[in-house]
Structures are given as structure tokens and as C-alpha cells.
Amino acid sequence: MQKLIDGYARFRSNVFPKQSGLFEKLAKGQQPQALFICCSDSRVVPEVVMQCEPGTLFPCRSVGNLVPPPTETASGVAATIEYAIRVLRIPDVVICGHSDCGAMKGILESEKIESLPAVRSYLEHAGPSSKWLTRLLKDATSLSFEQKLKLLTEANVIAQLQNLRNHPAVDDALKNNTVQVHGWVYDIGTGGILQFDAEQGCFRPLLPEEKTVVVTSSDRGRKIA
Template identity: 45%
Template structure:
């Protein structure tokens, strides 16, 4: 047990009440609790390559089950989809890397096909700019995907759930959030949510 945290972990031993579902990449450099300055128990986390959430479909699925549990059982009030700089999954898509040696990865990355299509239609001054745009477009795409899940759709309709799109910069530690009014990503520090509680982590979209 972490010294000095006995009371916290005793409380968490039998219950959890996270305020938010945080969907982010498996990248070892991305630490949700460190990024958000939250305590253990504050976030219900899904991590996978490229911070993907497949659109809802009948049948078993780890992401679908986790989303459903977070929203329908734990009653989280916020969902954050968080991409990040230097994302390997997005780099593979952006550069058209051959993935024949990792067929499971290649199949998984099809969940970013919508973002890939939008990104391919753009004009960029450099490969780095193209990658930056894809990382952000993928966050937008995954927000659309998660909205197809019945538990999410219902909670959104009932006004008890907010969606947020973030991009985390590994080098600076800065976070950009999707501004729903403009469709652009803006610094989170300059655009905080009006109610800064653990369940209100960013700008609602």
C-alpha cells in the first residue's frame, strides 16, 4: 500500500464512484490520473491502441461492455476521448505503413477509417502537420462512435452525460479540448468547464 494513503484505499476496497469514463491510448507515456491530477477511483479507464471505441454492434466486446458498465451502472457524468502526440497507431495510418506483420493491429485500426478518410482529403504542409490533424480527427471520430452505444445515446438524450474530446501533448504536458462551437481544438487551460469538479473534466461537446 502507498504510505500515507491507507484511508483512501480502505474506502476504495469495497466501492467505486468514478466521475468520468476516460478512453485513451495504451501508450506507456500517457497516464490518465497524472494528466488529470485525479486520485485512484476518480476515473474509469479504457485503454487500447489509438484510443478507439468501435461503433456499437450486437455481440461481445470489451470496449462495449466497459462503456455500458461505466454509463449504465456506475453512472459517470462525463466521457473523455483522449488522443495524444506521437501516437504510433495514428502514425501507422498517416504514413501508410505496411502492417502485414501485425494483422491484429491492422484490423483494429479500421476503427479509425472515418478519420483516415477525412484526413486524406486535406492538404498539409508537412507529414507532421498531417499526423497532428489525424490525431485530432480520430478523437472526433471516436466521439461519434461512442455516441452509437445505447447506454450513451440514452444518457445524452436525458441530459445526464457530457462528451469531451482531448489531445494530450507528451512533451509539454498540455491538453487541448474540442470546442463544440468551432470544431477546433483549443487549450484546455484557457477553456475550463464552468463547473470544475472531478466529474467535469473539460469542455462539453
């Protein structure tokens, strides 16, 4: 805890005074550019990766970057989505999965989360396609665990995009062309982001000059064309 308090002391003495104009403006309201739905994982810090000032992203942390269906009205994720779209009128929503995700590993190795009823229950929102894929992957002996994890992580982002579109606020905004939804996967080890290309049905690098990065323990960092 002391490390955190020391950090706060540095923020008060060094950072805040230098950015006092920004904080003065933010004290009066917010106009975020994107609702960013990502996992609770401590290694995924969108403000750092996107190099954003406070007030730019409207973050929504959810284990496994899951978006419970709109029928689950008590969900904090649903409330965040509704407020972001209907009140703040945020024009873009990103669902961002990530490499080495504990939630995705829990789906692949369900025996390891038997003693975690809350996690197990929440992961049900990963949806039928994840269950189907997980069953399929368990029989795919030619794939490494890392390859299976990557496939499941990408499939989960696609499934959550569908859940997101089903929320009434998002559905209305999509019909009015006032919102765009994006599916990303962030690789912790390389810093690379892949985005889902719905037309092509595949994930492509977010930046055009980036090459596809193979995310396996043996090939980590190796690039292919």
C-alpha cells in the first residue's frame, strides 16, 4: 500500500500542478471519445496503450471483457453501456480482449475454477459459441494451449460484440448511425493490437504497417507477413 500512497504524493506534488488546467476543465464535465470494455486484468491499461489523458476513455472493466445480455438488467456493464450511449452519447465502443487472459484460461480449463462459483457463474456470459468452441478445442490435439487460448480469446470478443449490439441503447444508436462498435485483442507481451474485420471474418493489425504477430510461447515476438 505504501507504494500507492507514495505514487499519490508524487501525483499531488508533480503531476496535478502541471495539468491543473486539464483537471479544472474535467471538473466541469466529461466528453469521452470511446466506451472501452476490457478485462479487469491489471496488465491491461488502455489509457497507457492509447496514450490518453483523463476524460478521453469511458472505461468498463469486466472479467473476460464479457458483456452480459440486456436481459440481465442488474448488470453493472449494462448500466455503463446505457449511460455511455444514451447520456454521454459516446460515438465508439471498443470491446478489447487480451493475451494470457485468466478468464479465457478458466473456460478452457474449467476444472481449475471449480472452487470459484462467482467466476464460474459470470463466465457463463461467454456464451454458447465459447462452449461450442471450447468443446471443439479440447479435441484439437494438434493445437498448443496458447493457440487454443488465442482462438477462444478472439471468438469471445466476437461473441461479446453481438451481446453489445443487442443492448437497446446500442441497437438504437447503430440504427441511427451514431455509434460504431469495434472488437480488439491486445497482446501484453508485444503491445500489439489486432482488430476484428467483420467483412473478412478475421483479426487484422490495428495499425496498417504492423505485421501479424504470432502469439505462442515458443514463437513470441516472431513476425510473419
